[in-house]
Amino acid sequence: MRPPAFWQNPPRAAGAMARMLQPLGLIYAAVTANRVARQGYRAAVPVVCIGNLNVGGTGKTPATIALLARVEGAHVVSRGYGGALDGPVRVDPMRHTAAEVGDEPLLLSAFAPTWVAKDRAAGVRAAEAAGAKLVLMDDGFQNPSVQKDFSLIVVDAERGFGNGLCLPAGPLREPVAAGLSRAQALLSIGGEAAQAQFVRDWGATIHIPHLRGQLKPLRMGMDWRGQRVLAFAGIGHPEKFFATLRTEGAEIVKAVALDDHQPLSDALLRRLETEAATLGAQMVTTEKDQVRLPVSFRSKVLTLVVRLEVEDWSCLDKAMAGLKQS
Known part of the structure; x- marks a missing residue:
């Protein structure tokens, strides 16, 4: 789902639709303020x-x-958006899939011990017990x-x-x-x-x-200049990924913007593979999308890795x- 365009109107120029919905926004803000005022679990570590x-x-x-x-x-604790496991469970990239723990925790587990827990306090306790x-x-x-x-x-x-x-x-x-x-x-x-x-x-x-x-793209020896690519991304703002590829010199012959965290079904992947072959293009995606690909499909897709x-x-x-x- 793409967010409505009026959300991105300049400040102080929200537009008629936003003004009409603003009373609901004030209620939402009040509910949030009441929720964050509660005191939760105090961990023994920062x-x-x-x-x-x-x-x-x-x-x-x-x-x-x-x-x-x-x-x-440091250990990471995440709710594991889109994952089926309630946790707390430590993510094992050799055993878990994105469908079980979420794509972001699966990606983060390569950098530090990562815990998925729908109950965040339980996740923090598990991390503490494991030596975080x-x-x-x-x-x-x-x-x-x-x-x-x-x-x-x-x-x-x-x-x-x-x-x-x-x-x-x-x-x-x-x-x-x-x-x-x-x-x-x-x-x-x-x-x-x-x-x-x-x-x-x-x-x-x-x-x-x-x-x-x-x-900025992480230099991994890949020269994107002149590469014909079919780019697909299921992140918050796919257009940023496409823009980065173009900046690197890639020729995007097809750009497929998916919803954030959208499951990569067999039917979708077959369609992307067929389109890429027809266009004579290499499939390429983001690092977060790559962890959601079936292991058997990953060798067919290049990944553009970026770092902050x-x-x-x-x-x-x-x-x-x-x-x-x-």
Whole structure:
């Protein structure tokens, strides 16, 4: 499902439909405020939440991967969106599938011990019992079941906070000011132009450390220049993946935008394979989609891997060091 276009209207210019739905958004915001006021489980180790204010993809998974490279002894706890297992269970990439644990936890398990738990507090307890020195919560900023020691809000700089309104009038889970007041840092992800526009639109509301980063392809010896590709992606904003491929020089002869976390059925994969053969194109997808492919199909699909590069990690490094000492 693609989000409605009016969600991305400029702030203070939400449009007629958004204004009509705004009373429902105010109710949604009030319900969220009441929920987050509850006190949840207090872990014996620091808990760092990688969250967002928007629904949909903002770059939380790349941010989690980047942060894992900067901390030691961390375990990841995720709800495992789309997975069938309730948990808590430690993800085993040799045994579990994305249908069981979710695509993001399966991807993250390659970087650190990763736990899936519909009950996040139970997941944190399991990580503690397994020796975690620090817990990174993948999402869950609006979930009060676990107390957070540090929360990093991730936002797509190009999309920002949309029209600034809460569901269903806009893309927000809670008002920007309320969400940022509970967070310790903000990370906006995007290119220079997008970052500049984000600051123009939202800079006045930001009173916490603001990190800026960009997703860049990981150099793996693959030259995309002139490659005819059929690109498919089931992520929050597939068009960003397609744009990155074009920037790398690939010729996209067919772009297939799937829903976020959409199951890759046998019928869908057969259709993509047939289309690619007809077009004389190589199939290519994202790292998150790759883990959802059947093992027998993965050799047919190339993966464009991206990593988050942050301009200045110093404020976050200092905060992480402080958490370990406390």
